Amino acid sequence: MGTNLKELLNSGITELSPYEPGKPIEDLERELGLKDIVKIASNENPLGPSPLALKKIKDCLEDLHRYPDGNSFNLKRVLSDKFNLQENRLTIGNGSNDIIEFVSRCFLSSSDSAVFSQYAFAIYPLVIQALGAEGIVSPATNWSHDLEKMLSSIKSNTKIIFIANPNNPTGTFLPKEELLDFSSRVPENILVFLDQAYFDYSSYEEVDVTFQDIEEYPNLLISRTFSKAYGLAGLRVGFSYSSLEMADYLNRIRQPFNVNSLAQIAAETALSDQNHLLKSLKLNATEKQILYKEFDSLGFEYIPSLANFICFDCKGDADELFQSFLEEGIIVRSMRVYGMPNHLRITIGTKEENLKFINALRKLTNG
Numbered sequence: 001m002g003t004n005l006k007e008l009l010n011s012g013i014t015e016l017s018p019y020e021p022g023k024p025i026e027d028l029e030r031e032l033g034l035k036d037i038v039k040i041a042s043n044e045n046p047l048g049p050s051p052l053a054l055k056k057i058k059d060c061l062e063d064l065h066r067y068p069d070g071n072s073f074n075l076k077r078v079l080s081d082k083f084n085l086q087e088n089r090l091t092i093g094n095g096s097n098d099i100i101e102f103v104s105r106c107f108l109s110s111s112d113s114a115v116f117s118q119y120a121f122a123i124y125p126l127v128i129q130a131l132g133a134e135g136i137v138s139p140a141t142n143w144s145h146d147l148e149k150m151l152s153s154i155k156s157n158t159k160i161i162f163i164a165n166p167n168n169p170t171g172t173f174l175p176k177e178e179l180l181d182f183s184s185r186v187p188e189n190i191l192v193f194l195d196q197a198y199f200d201y202s203s204y205e206e207v208d209v210t211f212q213d214i215e216e217y218p219n220l221l222i223s224r225t226f227s228k229a230y231g232l233a234g235l236r237v238g239f240s241y242s243s244l245e246m247a248d249y250l251n252r253i254r255q256p257f258n259v260n261s262l263a264q265i266a267a268e269t270a271l272s273d274q275n276h277l278l279k280s281l282k283l284n285a286t287e288k289q290i291l292y293k294e295f296d297s298l299g300f301e302y303i304p305s306l307a308n309f310i311c312f313d314c315k316g317d318a319d320e321l322f323q324s325f326l327e328e329g330i331i332v333r334s335m336r337v338y339g340m341p342n343h344l345r346i347t348i349g350t351k352e353e354n355l356k357f358i359n360a361l362r363k364l365t366n367g
């Protein structure tokens with residue numbers, strides 16, 4: 001007699017579809033036999049990891065038979081020194097996705113709901129649904145979070161509100177005053193999860209909420225990642241800063257060795273490599289302006305972005321253009337799962353990568 005797995009399954013998982021990541025370079029090489037593929041699909045740092053971090057990793061390979069430090073003691077110390085933080089309010093995750101999951105698992109059960117915006121990061125609904133909780137989608141305005149609408153989306157069983165600032169996939173940004181005003185109007189028993197995965201790209205142009213603001217807004221949690229500006233997406237490391245009580249809860253459900261030793265070492269070193277960070281931000285800012293100009297001259301509308309990617313309107317079937325880019329050896333990101341079927345998102349790459357993209361765009365759209 002076979003087991004009826006479907007009847008055993010937690011209800012939220014029945015209707016769940018797996019997250020669709022950007023297409024890996026190896027897949028496209030295999031499928032189309034192409035070489036020199038450009039992947040501008042997953043908001044990775046085109047300059048790669050900090051060279052200092054790479055060197056440090058190599059020095060540590062011989063200790064791989066040891067378990068990592070389950071408390072990430074050194075990484076917490078380096079983070080605290082750099083940002084003037086209290087170490088025991090930090091929680092380190094296997095990517096910041098780990099933090100999204102900790103918070104959700106700590107607070108959401110099947111009778112609860114969580115609010116996020118239309119065009120928000122695809123991981124929020126996945127995690128909420130997996131727990132059997134209700135995800136409430138609050139309508140966006142001009143592709144951006146509409147905080148008034150988010151406030152009115154709150155229900156009596158709402159426990160968490162997710163906000164990414166800058167937002168992925170749109171690149172839109174909410175200024176600090178608006179976010180803090182919003183946080184002060186959210187009922188005290190609801191947690192505001194502020195996802196600052198792209199903070200480094202925006203903070204030099206605009207002022208975002210900082211870790212120190214948590215003193216005044218104890219229901220606020222800030223998460224950041226080493227996957228984007230710090231170029232360590234493959235190692236999986238992110239962190240949150242929160243009230244002490246919150247950090248205590250998150251650490252109760254964290255796997256004891258969730259962050260591997262190389263990730264910890266690399267993150268510590270990357271944090272101190274200001275040169276590499278600034279070089280990465282500078283490249284992004286310069287190339288963004290060049291791409292904007294190209295979009296303008298080819299007549300494509302784009303959403304102005306405070307991050308390292310640009311979402312543009314294809315003026316037609318984005319799926320078809322997406323496929324044509326693949327055949328040119330360029331991996332971009334479809335926005336269909338985000339409910340933006342006419343848009344594609346590109347990550348701002350190196351000068352050469354962006355040029356290859358622009359030339360292909362011109363060719364494919366007869367621009």
Ligand SMILES: *Cc1c(COP(=O)(O)O)cnc(C)c1O
Binds near residue numbers: 097
């Ligand atoms: C990329 C991204 C993250 C980072 O995920 P990691 O698990 O840290 O790699 C988090 N939030 C948003 C909105 C992102 O786009």
